[in-house]
Amino acid sequence: MTSVLAEMSEGRDERTVGSDAAAAQTDVAATKLVGIIGAGKLGMTLARAAVAAGYEVAVASSGPAERIALSVDVLAPGAAASTVQDVADSANVIILAVPVHRFRELRRDLFDGKILVDAMNYWPDTDGEDPELTAADGGSSAVVQAHFPGARVVKSLNQLGYHELDDYTRAPDAPDRIAVAAVGDDRLAVRAVMRLIDRLGFDPVDGGPLATGKLLEPDGSPYAETLSADRLARRLSAR
Amino acid sequence: MEEREYEFGLDSFMAVTDGLDGEPIGGDQVVRDTVEEGVLAEQVGIDSFNIGEHYRDDMMDSAAPVVLAAIAAQTERIRLGTSVTVLSTQDPVRLYNNFATLDAVSGGRAQLILGRGSAVESFPLFGYDLREYEEIFEEKLELFVKLLGGGPVTWSGKYRPPLNDVVLTPPLAAGHLPTWVGSGGSPDSVIRAARYGLPLMLAVIGGRPERFRPLVDLYRRALAEYGHPTDLPVGLHTLGYVAATDEEAIETQWPYWLQTFDRASRERGWRRPTRAQFDAEAAHGAMFVGSPETVAQRIAPVMRALDVDRIDLHYALGQVPAAQRRGSIERLGREVFPRVRELLEADPGEHRVLGGPAAPGEVASPVRSTHAR
Numbered sequence: 001m002t003s004v005l006a007e008m009s010e011g012r013d014e015r016t017v018g019s020d021a022a023a024a025q026t027d028v029a030a031t032k033l034v035g036i037i038g039a040g041k042l043g044m045t046l047a048r049a050a051v052a053a054g055y056e057v058a059v060a061s062s063g064p065a066e067r068i069a070l071s072v073d074v075l076a077p078g079a080a081a082s083t084v085q086d087v088a089d090s091a092n093v094i095i096l097a098v099p100v101h102r103f104r105e106l107r108r109d110l111f112d113g114k115i116l117v118d119a120m121n122y123w124p125d126t127d128g129e130d131p132e133l134t135a136a137d138g139g140s141s142a143v144v145q146a147h148f149p150g151a152r153v154v155k156s157l158n159q160l161g162y163h164e165l166d167d168y169t170r171a172p173d174a175p176d177r178i179a180v181a182a183v184g185d186d187r188l189a190v191r192a193v194m195r196l197i198d199r200l201g202f203d204p205v206d207g208g209p210l211a212t213g214k215l216l217e218p219d220g221s222p223y224a225e226t227l228s229a230d231r232l233a234r235r236l237s238a239r
Numbered sequence: 240m241e242e243r244e245y246e247f248g249l250d251s252f253m254a255v256t257d258g259l260d261g262e263p264i265g266g267d268q269v270v271r272d273t274v275e276e277g278v279l280a281e282q283v284g285i286d287s288f289n290i291g292e293h294y295r296d297d298m299m300d301s302a303a304p305v306v307l308a309a310i311a312a313q314t315e316r317i318r319l320g321t322s323v324t325v326l327s328t329q330d331p332v333r334l335y336n337n338f339a340t341l342d343a344v345s346g347g348r349a350q351l352i353l354g355r356g357s358a359v360e361s362f363p364l365f366g367y368d369l370r371e372y373e374e375i376f377e378e379k380l381e382l383f384v385k386l387l388g389g390g391p392v393t394w395s396g397k398y399r400p401p402l403n404d405v406v407l408t409p410p411l412a413a414g415h416l417p418t419w420v421g422s423g424g425s426p427d428s429v430i431r432a433a434r435y436g437l438p439l440m441l442a443v444i445g446g447r448p449e450r451f452r453p454l455v456d457l458y459r460r461a462l463a464e465y466g467h468p469t470d471l472p473v474g475l476h477t478l479g480y481v482a483a484t485d486e487e488a489i490e491t492q493w494p495y496w497l498q499t500f501d502r503a504s505r506e507r508g509w510r511r512p513t514r515a516q517f518d519a520e521a522a523h524g525a526m527f528v529g530s531p532e533t534v535a536q537r538i539a540p541v542m543r544a545l546d547v548d549r550i551d552l553h554y555a556l557g558q559v560p561a562a563q564r565r566g567s568i569e570r571l572g573r574e575v576f577p578r579v580r581e582l583l584e585a586d587p588g589e590h591r592v593l594g595g596p597a598a599p600g601e602v603a604s605p606v607r608s609t610h611a612r
Contacts, residue, residue: 039426039427040425040426041424041425041426044426068426070430070457070460070461070464071426071427071430071457073460074453074456074457074460075453075454075457101369101370102370121508123508125359125506125507125508126357126359126369126507127369127370128359128362128368128369128370161509163445163446163450166450167446217508218507218508219508223508223510224508224510225510
């Protein structure tokens with residue numbers, strides 16, 4: 001597994017050599033490797049979508065790569081089973097899709113400098129009561145950003161169920177393409193995630209700063225709704 | 240070719256139903272109605288009757304083995320089980336006591352599905368931390384499988400006091416109790432079922448059931464890796480409601496479906512349910528609603544596509560009144576399930592499996608999957 005990842009990261013490095021360093025860091029469209037932390041329903045669905053979109057994909061969960069190798073092979077063929085450390089080392093864009101009560105088990109400096117897509121949702125009824133998340137006025141992603149101060153956190157891909165993410169991927173010009181919003185304070189990171197969303201098969205919508213992400217959470221207005229880009233943008237700006 | 244054995248079962252969460260006046264009836268009446276429904280299920284030829292586990296004011300299924308024992312006393316043949324026992328918040332020892340006793344009362348008809356549960360109200364109720372559910376389930380499943388093996392058990396763990404050479408009673412007359420692992424689609428829980436060599440029950444309550452096929456493949460691949468037979472049974476739990484005509488079934492179920500999912504969406508942050516969603520669920524999702532022929536024609540292709548051996552249908556969702564619930568049971572037993580059998584016999588579909596090491600009957604396991612017939 002490590003060798004697959006090494007190859008992937010080598011490939012990326014080769015391509016970025018000599019290019020503008022800042023652009024290379026943020027340009028997901030040019031990034032070959034997408035990292036996914038979390039090998040559950042959402043993580044596997046996103047891994048499948050990213051493989052279909054032509055990315056190289058590395059999936060990790062807690063524990064050794066072998067523990068999820070079979071699941072990855074069957075549920076997201078083409079993706080590589082990996083470890084959290086390897087994903088953090090080699091991917092520039094990393095999707096965090098673990099149960100929300102477990103993200104604090106990850107080291108605070110693990111994603112320094114990386115674009116970290118927070119796809120988690122906080123549901124007290126299924127995750128248990130979490131005082132810090134409950135109290136977070138700026139939404140759960142603000143707490144995630146505070147835990148990973150060096151990461152470039154973008155909240156996205158949390159807003160639809162994994163069934164919808166599976167069913168609604170469409171080509172760019174499809175009339176029934178639905179939208180996925182991205183919010184974050186690092187605007188270059190948001191732009192990069194929007195290109196990722198587009199390649200996965202959804203119309204990206206820039207939802208503004210990270211704190212807007214509250215609207216993308218359970219019981220927020222456009223949460224769990226399949227909307228066109230226009231309608232999603234209107235719903236977010238109406239607030 | 241050997242004929243495949245299917246199990247056609249019913250699931251009840253003992254929902255508080257509406258009475259004739261449109262008001263919810265008393266919870267004690269719901270309990271008695273459920274006993275009657277279990278007895279009726281046997282009379283109309285249903286293979287198993289399975290009860291859920293919840294602790295909330297609109298569902299009365301908080302003590303499944305008591306209700307199942309009452310059904311057992313009035314029946315001869317139907318298997319009696321759970322549609323998921325929330326193992327995480329039960330004591331495996333007490334669970335064994337209850338279901339080994341039910342097995343004795345019923346003459347060997349008890350069965351179980353163990354899960355982590357998607358309803359989580361039992362965690363605070365019994366003093367467990369929801370954030371540890373994974374670890375708790377893992378430990379309790381390991382212990383329960385050990386207990387099912389019979390004989391003196393010595394065990395220690397984190398979530399209950401240790402056992403030293405303990406022999407549990409009553410013994411299982413047949414030496415085993417069919418025990419399945421329930422999964423809502425998490426790859427981890429599928430692999431866990433395979434690791435223990437236990438049959439797998441997939442719970443699908445929304446969306447196209449066919450999408451769970453990769454999990455069935457994962458299960459069989461994992462069984463092979465763990466050295467278990469790869470043709471252990473797989474089951475599907477879905478929702479349904481059957482009436483004389485499609486129109487009657489849809490119009491009866493729709494408002495109760497809306498009420499149920501509206502409440503669930505508020506509690507769990509799901510999207511608010513709509514009529515379009517209900518229609519989509521009825522047309523190709525996890526809601527098998529309609530006339531007997533319509534429902535049979537929905538079930539058979541799904542069972543083929545998923546390559547499952549068992550289906551447990553939640554035979555009326557929400558507060559559907561008792562009379563209609565009974566109607567649904569009668570039609571399922573007398574018309575739908577026999578018709579599905581017929582359809583599957585005519586075209587069983589692509590037959591599974593990776594060429595496993597042995598058939599289930601040849602494996603000496605304390606938790607053999609199905610009842611000996």
